[in-house]
Each structure stands twice: as C-alpha cells, then as structure tokens.
Amino acid sequence: MDGIQLLMEEHKNIIKLTQVMKEECIEILEGKAVDTQRFREFIYFCRVYADKHHHGKEEKILFRIMMAELGTVAEKLIRTGMLVEHDLGRYHLGELEKALEEYDKGPSSAVKLDVITNASEYAALLKRHIEKEDNVAFTFANRSLPLGFLELVNQETEEFEGSLEAEETKRQFDDWLSKQNIQ
Known part of the structure; x- marks a missing residue:
C-alpha cells in the first residue's frame, strides 16, 4: 500500500464532500431553508472521515516521520502550514455547528449567513489545503524521504487502514457519498 497515494485518493473524496456542502449553501442563497440535519x-x-481518518494518518504517520527525518524545512511546512490549516478547518466546523444550533432556536438571515460562511469557508480552505498537500508537502515527502522511511509510512498506513x-x-463514507448527487 502506498500511503501517500492513498492520502491523495482520499483528497478526491474530501473534495466531493465539500462540493456537496457548497451546493447546499447555494440552495440556501436561492431561498431554501437551512436543512440543519443535512449540515450535521x-x-x-x-470530523470522522476527513479529520479523524484522513488527517489522523497525516498527523500520526506521514507528518510525524517527515518532521523527524527531514529537519527544519519539514518542521516549518508542517507546523506552520499543514497543522495550522487542520486546526482552522476544525474551527470552521465548530462555528458551523454553533450556527446550526442557533438556527434551530430561531431561523434568521444573520444565522443563515453564519451557516453559509462557515460551510463555504471550510470548503474553500480544504480545497486550497489539499492543493498544497498534493503539490508541495506530499511531493516533498516522496522526493526527500529515504526509501526505508517511505516504506515505514506505507507499513503504518496499512496497519491504520x-x-x-x-x-x-x-464503508459509511463510501455509502453516504454514493447517495449524493455530485456533478
């Protein structure tokens, strides 16, 4: 199993998820009420697929090995780039959740705006973040990690999977994703 390639394949699924979120935001802009259950x-x-499952492999396996083996450049790339963006994504999800709670208490245009803002910012953040990981962080890892450490990434990824x-x-995510109308 190629651990880095698997992460890149998962990125495609995460982008599909964010496309569905954006489409739901567009429907709200066009007059639809916020479907709080759908946003939940x-x-x-x-949280489960993109963060715990996918980011879990990045943070616990690939990024850990990169920082241990590739020095200051990897440390800066990961700590001040990739991990900061992971945390920013978590922030937007938390704010989206708060907005949904507020909407359930009393729908208003201001709360709709909070829902749309945090959902669309999460989607935009992940799109930019994935481009950086695929084109910079993962390329750097593939090019710079010695073969033995790439094999360690693969082995630990296989154990995680x-x-x-x-x-x-x-399975849950694949089932859910297959039911979405993705263009």
Missing part, C-alpha cells in the same frame, strides 16, 4: 451529516463526515474502525469509517 456534513459535520459528522468532516486495517483496523475495524477505519474499515467502518470508509
């Missing part, structure tokens, strides 16, 4: 599904899959929790997360 988005938050669930963002082999857990029952990881298999269930992938």
